Amino acid sequence: MGTGATGMMAARDLSASILPLSLDGVGYAVAGKPLLSDITLRIEAGRRLIVMGANGAGKSLFLRLCHGLIDPTTGRRLWASGEHRAEAQAMVLQRPVLLRRSVAANLDYPLALKGLPRADRREIVARTLDRFGLNALAERPARLLSGGEQQRLALARAWAMRPQVLFLDEPSSALDPSATKIIEEMVAQFSDEGMTIVMTTHNLGQARRLGDQVAFLHRGRLIEHRSAAEFFAGPETAEARAFLAGDLIW
Amino acid sequence: MIHARRFILSAASSLALIAAAPATAQGFITVASTTSTENSGLFEHILPIFQEETGIEVRVVSQGTGQALETGRRGDADVVFVHARAQEEAFVAEGYGVQRFDVMYNxxxxxxxxxxxxxxxxxxxxxxxxxxxxxxxxxxxxxxxxxxxxxxxxxxxxxxxxxxxxxxxxxxxxxxxxxxxxxxxxxxxxxxxxxxxxxxxxxxxxxxxxxxxxxxFNPYGIILVNPERHAHVKAEQGQAFIDWIISDDGQTAIASFTVGSEQLFFPSAASE
Amino acid sequence: MDGPFATAFSLIASGDPALMQIIGLSLRVTLTAVLIACAVGLPLGAALALARFPGRGAVIVVFNALMGLPPVVAGLIVYLMLSRSGPLGSLALLFTPTAMIIAQTLLILPIVISLTRSVVEDLWAEYREQLLSLGAGRLRAVPTLLWDGRVSLLTGVLAGFGRASAEVGAVLIVGGNIAGHTRTMTTAITLETARGQLGLAVALGIILLTLTLTLNAVAWGAGQWARGRLG
CATH class of the missing domain: 3.40.190.10 (Periplasmic binding protein-like II)
Incomplete structure (x- = not known):
């Protein structure tokens, strides 16, 4: 895991895996109204899990709950590391918020939050700019980048945090096909480097290209969790079949 | 954040600056007087003469007579210099002022x-x-x-x-x-x-x-705020101002103040 | 007779030391008050935006209402505190520039706090998930939000500066309008008006307005530049 960059953060023990992440009968309710119910699932290291489902099925909420932005109201969420909210994880929100400062400063920000020494941060930022082809944009204000560039920066920022697991919420929903392709290639590379990917998407083609497992949510419940090959070959549930066929399901 | 740190530093240093400011204020007295006196321009004429002679700076707060006497009563001035004889006498009788001296009239x-x-x-x-x-x-x-x-x-x-x-x-x-x-x-x-x-x-x-x-006839009186009531009153310098203004020098200075060649105030201090 | 503009111009051109002293004192008092109000009000406003505690709504309402605090009342409160017969009388601060700074800080603080609260609250709604995801807790989010809201916050700070530099009620009461010591632009204008020297009063008004205008223009320009530069 973390094959390409272990040397950069030698001070941290990257071998201690935070995965698998276990959800045990997890539910999430707001004002007594259940939005996620009774979800039991293990996310193993190295997976590329695609979370699918219709609008309102609870996909984004599921990602937030795994990532720790919200806590389950019932059941248990357990990282292998025993942390309440594992540190070695990152998330790219559907609409990532870039700070009103330069591209380089945006990359530096979460590293500073982690308390990394300035010299280490500078090195990681330089490496990240390099890797994501952002060198020419380093001093540009992040908020003035194009949509594709902004998404690339959001991914770079997440990558620079050296997460073991990366959550992506509809990472290419607002992008044109060529920008989408770039993002998909990046996600695939992250996976090749050993990063665990958990991602929601509406794009069936993208799900087929990137996923090795699919979790299908329907009205806040996990009703299928299988390998991507099996899922796309023939879902078990009528709801998933209807979803793949493009029918409206309730 | 660097900016925040710099900001806090500059704010802190300016606070220190303010805190240091009052320490430099030595050798001055505060005189509560009336707006009419201030507006006439009399103080601009006589105070530099007094400061030249004694080195004491006189800071004049000009208010209405009632407010000026209240300022003295609260101990916020060393000397009151007003024109409402009955109130001035009450001020002294109540123990807020030491003694009232006639200064001038207009x-x-x-x-x-x-x-x-x-x-x-x-x-x-x-x-x-x-x-x-x-x-x-x-x-x-x-x-x-x-x-x-x-x-x-x-x-x-x-x-x-x-x-x-x-x-x-x-x-x-x-x-x-x-x-x-x-x-x-x-x-x-x-x-x-x-x-x-x-x-x-x-x-x-x-x-x-x-x-x-x-x-x-509008007589002006000057009164030292009673240091027995307000221990911080600069009695010595305050009295020096009173002594000067009722002295020949002070009275001459008052008489020499004119606006458009008209004398405004007529000295009335009892000569010793 | 010269018009007020000509009077204003010749006053400036003459470099009259008394006038320069008045201008200098006005700027020093107001800018210091703004600085202190920011040092206190920015973090406090941001904390108010992020914190949840019982009575928070009441606190917000009170600060909003205090934005309309009449300067004369602020002055009176400071006067009663600093008077020799008041609780802080031993500090001997009444009728000093420091007293004026305190009074003006009191006037500006509610503006800075209320505006910061509103700006930071809006930003927090946008940034909350992202900052939590990146690892910033509420406390650590405060400087980030203040920095990212800097252009909007500048408006609030300018509003505070405007209120303080324009007011006369508070500085007159606590400063005493002592020539050469606590006389500011606004108290000088009041005095010259009382003397019937309306031309001089208007000239001073023009100078004050010019100063305020210049400062606002610079701040606005900086804001525009930052907006274009930082998005």
Whole structure:
């Protein structure tokens, strides 16, 4: 895991895996109204899990709950590391918020939050700019980048945090096909480097290209969790079949 | 964050600067006086002479007489220099002041529109003049602020036996200059000290329509705030100012102050 | 007779030391008050935006209402505190520039706090998930939000500066309008008006307005530049 960059953060023990992440009968309710119910699932290291489902099925909420932005109201969420909210994880929100400062400063920000020494941060930022082809944009204000560039920066920022697991919420929903392709290639590379990917998407083609497992949510419940090959070959549930066929399901 | 740190540092250093400021303030006294005295420009004339001789800086806070005496009562001034004899004597009697000294006098005049609708130019004395204003229900602008001038005005109404009620009576509740500005606008009669009047430029149609009655005599007194009541009072320097202003030097300085070649204040300190 | 503009110009051109002293004092008092109000009000406003505690709504309402605090009342409160007969009398601060700074800080603080609260609250709604995801807790989010809201916050700070530099009620009461010591632009204008020297008063007013205008223009320009530069 973390094959390409272990040397950069030698001070941290990257071998201690935070995965698998276990959800045990997890539910999430707001004002007594259940939005996620009774979800039991293990996310193993190295997976590329695609979370699918219709609008309102609870996909984004599921990602937030795994990532720790919200806590389950019932059941248990357990990282292998025993942390309440594992540190070695990152998330790219559907609409990532870039700070009103330069591209380089945006990359530096979460590293500073982690308390990394300035010299280490500078090195990681330089490496990240390099890797994501952002060198020419380093001093540009992040908020003035194009949509594709902004998404690339959001991914770079997440990558620079050296997460073991990366959550992506509809990472290419607002992008044109060529920008989408770039993002998909990046996600695939992250996976090749050993990063665990958990991602929601509406794009069936993208799900087929990137996923090795699919979790299908329907009205806040996990009703299928299988390998991507099996899922796309023939879902078990009528709801998933209807979803793949493009029918409206309730 | 670097910016936040820099910001906090600069804020902290400016706080330190402020805290250090009062320490430099040595060798000054605070004198509570009246707006009319300040407005006349008298202090600008005499204070530099005093400072030259003694090295003591005099900081004048100009307020209405009532407020100036209150400032002294609270211990916020070392010396009060006002013109409302009865209140000054009460101030001393209550133990807030040490002793009252006569300093100078000027006089009050009644100003009004030059067409003089109430006929004040024909009045025999000040009481008759006030009665004429009330009788004609001609507009009158009053300080209405418990100042020495206002007190003098109230005494004149009482002497004339007039009840100051009616739309013609305008209580401005402000200083002499502001009251004269109002009087010039309306136009209205007003009682003013001659000093303020002479240095007042925005006269409009106003002119002096009555003057010269001895009851319009306006004496100024000076009192050291009692250090027994307020231990921090700079009694020594305060008394030095009082001693100077009633000395020949001080009295000469007062007499030499003129506006448009007219003397405004007439020395009245009892010669020793 | 010269018009007020000509008077204003010749006053400036003459470099009259008394005038320069008045201008310098006005700027020093107001800018210091703004600085202190920011040092206190920015973090406090941000904390108010992020914190949840019982009575928070009441606190917000009170600060909003205090934005309308009449300067004369602020002055009176400071006067009663600093008077020799008041609780802080021993500090001997009444009728000093420090007293004026305190009074003006009191006037500006509610503006800075209320505006910061509103700006930071809006930003927090947008940034909350992202900052939590990146590892910033509420406390650590405060400087980030203040920095990212800097252009909007500048407006609030300018509003505070405007209120303080324009007011006369508070500085007159606590400063005493002592020539050469606590006389500011606004108290000088009041005095010259009372003297019937309306031309001089208007000239001073023009100078004050010019200063305020210049400062606002610079701040606005900086804001525009930052907006274009930082998005």
């Amino acid at each position: 006089d009050f005049v009644i100003v009004g529109p030059n067409d003089d609708p109430a006929g004040l130019r024909d009045a025999a004395d000040a009481a008759a003049a006030m009665a004429a204003i009330a009788g004609a229900e001609a507009s009158f602008a009053s300080r209405g602020d418990d100042s020495g001038t206002h007190v003098a005005e109230m005494n004149l109404w009482a002497a004339a036996g007039v009840e100051t009620a009616g739309t013609w009576y305008l209580s401005t509740g402000s200083g002499m200059g502001a009251t004269l500005n109002t009087a010039a606008q309306v136009p209205a009669y007003a009682l003013t000290d001659r000093g303020t009047w002479l240095s007042f430029e925005n006269r409009g149609d106003l002119e002096i329509v009555f003057e010269g009655d001895p009851v319009l």
